[in-house]
Amino acid sequence: HGFEPPCVNPFKSIIARAVETFYAVDEALRLIADYQPPAQPFVAATNRAGVGHACTEAPRGTLYHRYEVDSEGLIVKADIVPPTSQNQAQIEEDLRRLLPSLLERSEQEIQHRCEQAIRNYDPCISCATHFLRLELERL
Structure with a gap:
């Protein structure tokens, strides 16, 4: 393997x-x-109002961020789109494909395997700690 x-x-x-x-x-x-x-030190920066945005590569995936600053250089608005939220649809699809192969296992093992699948996307620590509540209804 x-x-x-x-x-x-x-x-x-x-x-x-x-x-x-x-x-x-x-x-x-x-x-x-x-x-x-x-040879020369950094250029002195002057404060001015404006908007900046970028995307950066992070271990979990691409992080999109946008900031608005006022004339004092203070951030007045920030929008951050982390990889976990971008991966949400794929995480759910992976679970839909994985679950049928687990239905004969114990509830504890099903939850463990689902947690493993989710953690493969390396969610942020708060998401990885309290992220899955399994409700299983066997017919």
């Missing part, structure tokens, strides 16, 4: 993250080794 790209098995996502982490650390060490300090 090795790992070969492309891997679409969410239970192997931790392997992909480990490979990415190894690459990131290796690249960070290269950047540090090659770093040359600039």
Whole structure:
């Protein structure tokens, strides 16, 4: 049961993250080794009102964020769309596909396997801690 790209098995996502982490650390060490300090220090910044937005890659996925600042440079509005909310539909679809194969197991084992499937998406700690209430009705 090795790992070969492309891997679409969410239970192997931790392997992909480990490979990415190894690459990131290796690249960070290269950047540090090659770093040359600039001749001039940073340019002084002046406060002004405006809006900024960006997306950044995070271990859980892409993080979208938008900020509005006033003329004093204070944030007056912030919108953050974390990867967990972006992955919600896929998490639910994975559970719909996984559950039929678990129905003959105990309620405790079903809950455990569902929790594993959800945690493969690396949700934030508060979501990962209190995220699943299983209600099973056997006919």
